[in-house]
Amino acid sequence: MRVHRIDVAERRARLVDRHRLSPDNRAGSALAAARSVVVLHSTDPVTVYLSIHARADVQPADIEHELYEERTLVRMLGMRRTLFVVPRELVPVVHAACTRSIAARERGRLEKMIGESGISTRPKSWLTRASTAALRAVEARGEAFTSDLTKNVPVLAKRLRFGAGSRFEATQSVGSRVLPQIAMEGRVVRGRPRGTWISGQYR
Structure with missing residues (x-):
């Protein structure tokens, strides 16, 4: 042949x-x-x-x-x-193959940032409570931006600090990390963006 x-x-x-x-x-x-x-x-x-x-x-x-x-x-x-x-x-294939392990690593990094930023001396339990509260707020609203959730969960407005003491020092709301974290864990999904389809700020 x-x-x-x-x-x-x-x-x-x-x-x-x-x-x-x-x-x-x-x-x-x-x-x-x-x-x-x-x-x-x-x-x-x-x-x-x-x-x-x-x-x-x-x-x-x-x-x-x-x-x-x-x-x-x-x-x-x-x-x-x-x-x-x-x-x-x-979705479950990609989550099992990639996202689950990424979520575990990122959660550890976020817990460390929470501790180093002085938000809590028990960052692991603090993040668990904040994540649960954020998830409940999303469920109640149906969809939301991080700025919306801080009205329901004020602790999400607390600031993470980066590059302390350097000329690159900056801050970021902890909520802007919590929402992507619970998305990585498969508990919420990204929705419509703010503005038009070219925007990268998702509900």
């Missing part, structure tokens, strides 16, 4: 077809476009829309509908501690 050898040109042609970049094999939806490449990079929010538009004839409103209404696509932290847009059926 003759062996068919795939050369570089054929390999590239197959990838173009499989990744829905061929004019003859366009995806029928944002979800189908994402599935064709497994997940979509999302550190820059615009990248998701450009990646899908390259593969499917859809509008930003169609993509937003799948992301925030149907929830067939979910924005989450994954490989390399980077944001991705993931087909819903792959």
